[in-house]
Amino acid sequence: MAYKIELDREKLQKALTPLEYNVCLNHGTEAPFQNEFHDSKAKGTYSCKCCKTPLFTSEAKFDSGTGWPSYFQPIKEKDIEEIVDDSLGMRRVEVRCGACGSHLGHVFPDGPAPTYQRYCINSASLDFEEE
Numbered sequence: 403m404a405y406k407i408e409l410d411r412e413k414l415q416k417a418l419t420p421l422e423y424n425v426c427l428n429h430g431t432e433a434p435f436q437n438e439f440h441d442s443k444a445k446g447t448y449s450c451k452c453c454k455t456p457l458f459t460s461e462a463k464f465d466s467g468t469g470w471p472s473y474f475q476p477i478k479e480k481d482i483e484e485i486v487d488d489s490l491g492m493r494r495v496e497v498r499c500g501a502c503g504s505h506l507g508h509v510f511p512d513g514p515a516p517t518y519q520r521y522c523i524n525s526a527s528l529d530f531e532e533e
Contacts, residue, residue: 407453407502414452425526426452429496429505434469437525442471446532453502454529455481458521464513466520471528473521474513482521484509497521 415423424430434440439448448458448471458473466472476482483498487508497506506527513520 405501405503407455409452409502409504418451419526422451422526425524426504431507432470432524432526437470439471439525439528439530440469441465442530444530444532446530447477448473448523448528448530450499450502450504450506451527451529452504453499455499455501457481457499457506457528458523460533466513466522468520468522470507470522471525472513473523474515474517474519476521482506497523499527 411427414427418426421432425432445460447456449456456477458476462473462475464472464474481500483500485496485498487494487496494508497509498504499506504527507521507523510520510522511518
């Protein structure tokens with residue numbers, strides 16, 4: 403897919419921590435329960451760490467008990483790209499920023515109403531702007 407924002411890997415390597423770079427550009431993950439936003443109750447907007455596109459609000463955030471921040475819906479569907487991931491011997495759906503392609507996490511069909519979706523997102527892939 404062609405993204406409207408092209409990421410400069412060299413620039414991001416200088417701007418991001420090693421964990422953030424690994425998660426966002428190498429499709430890595432962070433440890434559960436040891437990340438910045440998993441238990442945050444602050445009100446505001448979560449944006450893509452790489453391109454600053456607003457992706458989720460605190461209104462859609464819920465405690466999934468998984469140790470990662472979880473949301474039942476993005477702000478705009480078009481700002482999230484979903485890609486089927488059959489690695490690791492199971493089927494998952496990878497979630498990327500629709501604007502720049504940065505890896506965010508995965509989405510699962512076990513979230514709360516009204517969408518029943520659980521966007522399980524790495525804190526390292528997000529910035530937060532408090533209301």
